[in-house]
Amino acid sequence: MRSVVGLIAVVAAASLYVYSLSLYLPPAPRRPRPPADAEHADTAEPPQPPDSTGETSRYTEATTRNTCYRLKFPSDLEELRELAELLQFYKTEHTGYVLLLFCSAYLYKQSFAIPGSSFLNILAGAIFGPYQGLLLACVLTTVGSTMCYILSQVFGKRYIVNLFPHKVSMLQRKVEENQDCLFFFLLFLRFFPMTPNWFLNMSAPIVNIPITYFFCSVFIGLLPYNFICVQTGVMLSEVSSLDDLFSWERLLQLLAIACVALLPGALIRRFSRRRLKLDGQSQNGLITDKKVQ
Incomplete structure (x- = not known):
């Protein structure tokens, strides 16, 4: 109970902190103003900033959002x-402020195993x-997962075992079988998640x-x-139309991203076939044996 x-x-306490941080936004950035002409310094109408750059509309939009838009976790690409x-x-x-808000929200999600970190x-x-x-994503993912590890160690051991007894026992057996190369076994689980990352964080x-x-x-x-x-x-922030998305430059960029992301996984899979004991298949997000007892 304790x-x-x-x-x-x-x-x-964490929810109150993140909510307070997102609620009290600082003032919107100031609109740049051109230098006033000395001859018209005493005129009744102040000089207006040019609208050609779009700064006026952006300023108005941001000021409006500052007063009526409440920050929240995005649930789809449009909100994102x-x-x-x-x-x-x-x-x-x-x-x-933006850096503190982002880091706080990310750690909140990771620490309490809330979906949506993608x-x-x-x-x-x-x-x-x-x-x-x-760099931010890698550091925050690691720190947040470690905080989830610590919270589970301090508060949740008994409850996790009671809620997921079969999954915990199967993971325990696989960890014991791969003690001689435990680090590479953990890398394999991250590259090829046979068990969900949130469950691995809590059960570790x-x-x-x-x-x-x-x-x-x-x-x-x-990392991949x-x-x-x-x-x-990065691409979503730069793309303004579908023509930009399907340009040769973007397609080559996507191909390079896929190659970079798949290479570490291929190396880990090759190593796992020789060293790791993975005589099971994925079923319902967990490693299970092929043999039925």
């Missing part, structure tokens, strides 16, 4: 695009670009996976997945 109360307190445009505009003068990976590419976005301390192995395997194993999501976000 563990349940502690977990509820942690979730409530709107949120990316808003945060990109805020990033011009409030980089620290949207945040795409958002990272749209806001921060291909290199900073990828129960099946005695060292936190150092867990930390490194998450960072390396989810994060890379694909971030690059998708």
